Amino acid sequence: MHLEEKINSAAYAAVETLYGEQMPADRLTVEPTRDNFEGDLTITAFKLARIAQKAPPIIAGELGEYLKEHVAEIAGYNVVKGFLNLTISDRYWLEVFARMRQAGNYGSAPSSGEVRMVEYASPNTNKPLHVGHARNIFLGHSMARILEANGHEVKKVQIINDRGVHICMSMLAWERWGNGETPASSGLKGDKLVGNYYVKFNREYTRQTQLVLEKFEAGNYGRLNEEQTTKAKALQALIRNDEKSAKDKNSAAAALKDLAKTQTDIIGEAQAMLRKWETNDPEVRRLWEMMNRWVYEGFDATYRAMGVDFDTIYYESETYLRGKEEVLKGLEKGVFYQKEDRSVWADLTEDGLDHKLVLRGDGTAVYMTQDIGTAILRFEENPGLMQQIYTVGNEQEYHFKVLFLILEKLGYKMARNNYHLSYGMVELPTGKMKSREGKVADADDLMEEVKEAAASITGTSGVIDEIPEADHEEIFRKIGMGALKYFLLKVDPVKGMMFDPAASVELVGHTGPFIQYSAARIRSILRKYEEKSELKPAENYHGEVNASARELIILLEQFPAIIRESGEKYTPSTLANYAFYVAKQYNRFNNDNHVLHAEIPELGAFRAGLCQLTLEVLTKSLYLLGIEVPERM
RNA sequence: GCCCCCGUAGUUCAAUGGAUAGAAUAGAAGUUUCCUAAACUUUAGAUCCAGGUUCGAUUCCUGGCGGGGGCACCA
Numbered sequence: 029m030h031l032e033e034k035i036n037s038a039a040y041a042a043v044e045t046l047y048g049e050q051m052p053a054d055r056l057t058v059e060p061t062r063d064n065f066e067g068d069l070t071i072t073a074f075k076l077a078r079i080a081q082k083a084p085p086i087i088a089g090e091l092g093e094y095l096k097e098h099v100a101e102i103a104g105y106n107v108v109k110g111f112l113n114l115t116i117s118d119r120y121w122l123e124v125f126a127r128m129r130q131a132g133n134y135g136s137a138p139s140s141g142e143v144r145m146v147e148y149a150s151p152n153t154n155k156p157l158h159v160g161h162a163r164n165i166f167l168g169h170s171m172a173r174i175l176e177a178n179g180h181e182v183k184k185v186q187i188i189n190d191r192g193v194h195i196c197m198s199m200l201a202w203e204r205w206g207n208g209e210t211p212a213s214s215g216l217k218g219d220k221l222v223g224n225y226y227v228k229f230n231r232e233y234t235r236q237t238q239l240v241l242e243k244f245e246a247g248n249y250g251r252l253n254e255e256q257t258t259k260a261k262a263l264q265a266l267i268r269n270d271e272k273s274a275k276d277k278n279s280a281a282a283a284l285k286d287l288a289k290t291q292t293d294i295i296g297e298a299q300a301m302l303r304k305w306e307t308n309d310p311e312v313r314r315l316w317e318m319m320n321r322w323v324y325e326g327f328d329a330t331y332r333a334m335g336v337d338f339d340t341i342y343y344e345s346e347t348y349l350r351g352k353e354e355v356l357k358g359l360e361k362g363v364f365y366q367k368e369d370r371s372v373w374a375d376l377t378e379d380g381l382d383h384k385l386v387l388r389g390d391g392t393a394v395y396m397t398q399d400i401g402t403a404i405l406r407f408e409e410n411p412g413l414m415q416q417i418y419t420v421g422n423e424q425e426y427h428f429k430v431l432f433l434i435l436e437k438l439g440y441k442m443a444r445n446n447y448h449l450s451y452g453m454v455e456l457p458t459g460k461m462k463s464r465e466g467k468v469a470d471a472d473d474l475m476e477e478v479k480e481a482a483a484s485i486t487g488t489s490g491v492i493d494e495i496p497e498a499d500h501e502e503i504f505r506k507i508g509m510g511a512l513k514y515f516l517l518k519v520d521p522v523k524g525m526m527f528d529p530a531a532s533v534e535l536v537g538h539t540g541p542f543i544q545y546s547a548a549r550i551r552s553i554l555r556k557y558e559e560k561s562e563l564k565p566a567e568n569y570h571g572e573v574n575a576s577a578r579e580l581i582i583l584l585e586q587f588p589a590i591i592r593e594s595g596e597k598y599t600p601s602t603l604a605n606y607a608f609y610v611a612k613q614y615n616r617f618n619n620d621n622h623v624l625h626a627e628i629p630e631l632g633a634f635r636a637g638l639c640q641l642t643l644e645v646l647t648k649s650l651y652l653l654g655i656e657v658p659e660r661m
Numbered sequence: 662g663c664c665c666c667c668g669u670a671g672u673u674c675a676a677u678g679g680a681u682a683g684a685a686u687a688g689a690a691g692u693u694u695c696c697u698a699a700a701c702u703u704u705a706g707a708u709c710c711a712g713g714u715u716c717g718a719u720u721c722c723u724g725g726c727g728g729g730g731g732c733a734c735c736a
Contacts, residue, residue: 057677059677059679062679062680062681063683064680064681065680065681070679070680072679072680074679074716074717075716077716084716108680109679109680110679110680110716110717111679111680152736189736192735192736193735193736194735194736286733344736369734371734382732385733385734387734388734389734390734392734394733394734394735394736395735395736398736421730422665422666422729422730422731423729423730423731424731425665425666425730425731426664426665426730426731426732427731429665450666452666452667452729452730453729453730455729485699486699489697489698489699490697491697507699515673518674518675519673519674520674520675522666522667523666523667523674524666524667524728524729524730525673525674526672526673526674528672528673531672531673531686534685534686535699536685536686536699536700537684537685537686537699538673538674538675538684538685538686539685539699541699542685542699542700544699545697545699545700546699546700548697548699549696549697549699549700552696552697553696553697554696555696556696557696593677601674601675605674605675605676605684608675608684608685609684612684615700615701616701616702618696618700618701619700619701619702620701622695622696623696624695624696625695625696660697661697661699
């Protein structure tokens with residue numbers, strides 16, 4: 029039994045004995061004492077004031093006296109206002125320490141027998157990966173590992189958005205301006221090459237849109253039908269009306285621009301290409317397969333560099349038809365309804381949501397259609413799957429709320445457990461990223477930059493000279509990735525974040541490399557300890573535990589709870605911050621507790637044991653964040 | 662217009678309703694005859710505003726203000 033529980037039940041008994049009253053089960057809490065107060069554990073007595081009919085400080089004193097007598101581990105106590113601070117005996121902390129060391133796989137929970145799925149990455153195939161994807165990928169990958177540590181069996185998946193008009197944009201541009209360029213001929217990574225054509229397409233698209241807008245301005249509405257023309261004129265009037273707010277004007281301008289876009293030749297050609305794709309036109313399909321293959325090869329290289337992988341990859345081109353089937357089945361069952369124009373809708377007004385289109389009037393799939401198909405396929409393919417976790421940006425919150433509800437209505441009760449691991453946008457100091465304009469922090473470039481930063485800093489330290497040249501590259505990579513991953517994972521996912529490239533390659537302060545460095549130093553100490561010492565780590569020590577060692581032990585004891593919390597809240601950031609506190613506390617301990625020059629051998633052994641345990645916790649924490657620890661750095 | 666999320670030191674981030682709101686960085690001042698100074702120590706600096714609930718509110722509720730996002734037969 030944990031000491032907290034033991035103290036808790038003793039406190040209940042105390043209240044009954046002292047005040048003759050039973051109290052509700054959740055009335056008392058035993059928590060770690062704040063740093064700046066003396067003591068290890070704290071009970072708040074304010075809540076007992078009514079029951080005891082006394083002032084909180086008096087209650088705290090009486091409670092403290094009782095607990096000190098009845099709980100052997102309590103060595104003393106002090107009272108500040110209504111707070112009862114308990115000091116726990118060194119012997120107890122040494123027992124805790126021994127227990128942690130003996131636990132196999134310390135921190136992890138036993139198997140839950142549950143299967144969960146985490147989806148992440150899920151890029152479009154027409155643009156290279158940027159820092160926003162990096163946040164997504166690191167989050168999902170880390171979450172998968174954290175759930176595993178919580179005892180679940182985890183399947184890592186991604187869905188690749190490989191069909192639709194946006195793919196045709198790159199294809200069309202390549203056909204028109206590519207001159208047969210290939211990754212081999214140009215030396216470009218496949219995803220970069222395809223991305224270039226997406227940018228080229230959009231450049232032309234923007235140009236043509238501008239021309240259409242100019243025609244609108246001149247009163248020439250071209251192919252617009254009567255309804256559209258009326259709408260366009262109304263928007264133009266609104267934009268010219270000086271009584272309207274700037275915000276209204278901007279949105280009117282955006283609406284007019286959208287209208288103009290539909291009138292460009294180039295988008296018409298892209299849509300024609302999509303129709304050919306849907307009817308399996310061999311030439312279009314060949315081009316599509318070739319360009320997609322280039323992209324996949326490029327993505328795979330990026331994933332390898334990131335150190336992430338997947339158990340299963342789904343392609344929308346293979347699941348969207350399944351989605352259509354499911355929608356039609358749902359229509360038969362009465363889950364959906366059909367409008368006159370044959371479009372199919374879900375009525376979610378009973379659940380406080382809106383009406384939602386699930387199939388177009390012409391029978392083609394929308395985003396929702398595909399997601400329904402994919403989700404159902406996954407439940408079928410994975411018997412026992414009890415949860416699907418989608419790592420997707422927070423702009424999709426409404427979409428997933430609707431998706432989960434629809435799945436439930438279709439009879440997939442497990443969808444109730446589904447979770448949208450939503451995260452805020454990554455912003456650059458220079459402003460928003462726009463992939464259509466090619467203004468992004470490219471993921472491959474970033475990884476290269478952090479590696480170079482790691483190399484230049486590490487190169488100046490003396491340690492690197494003792495390491496064989498051949499291993500340098502690998503060490504720089506680990507450090508660079510540690511910096512980048514930690515930078516993106518330490519922030520609570522729900523928050524939008526500022527990505528400052530200069531800060532992300534920083535190796536000091538609240539960073540991944542700081543933690544890695546602490547671990548590397550422990551390794552170095554332990555190597556030397558094992559050479560020199562006759563005692564095994566932690567052997568035969570029963571003496572005092574000084575303040576910095578005690579605080580370290582208390583922190584390490586929280587590890588299993590932190591893993592649990594991180595999993596329950598779906599936030600690697602909790603774990604990331606914890607790892608930093610551990611490293612920080614270790615460094616304090618390290619500063620005034622010598623291992624190799626200890627006062628007596630047993631004390632050295634104790635400290636070496638504490639080093640070992642700290643290393644274990646740090647290494648595992650970083651592992652759960654997807655970060656590796658170099659042997660030396 | 663309706664809906665969702667976020668507002669904490671100069672900046673980037675923390676804080677199950679608890680005590681004197683933590684870090685990092687930038688600023689000031691220190692610590693290497695001793696295990697990796699990518700470290701450690703000291704110092705200065707913040708809860709958007711107004712109400713409410715509570716013994717106690719950064720946290721919960723209401724209303725403002727500021728920032729982001731969503732309300733498509735786009736994905």
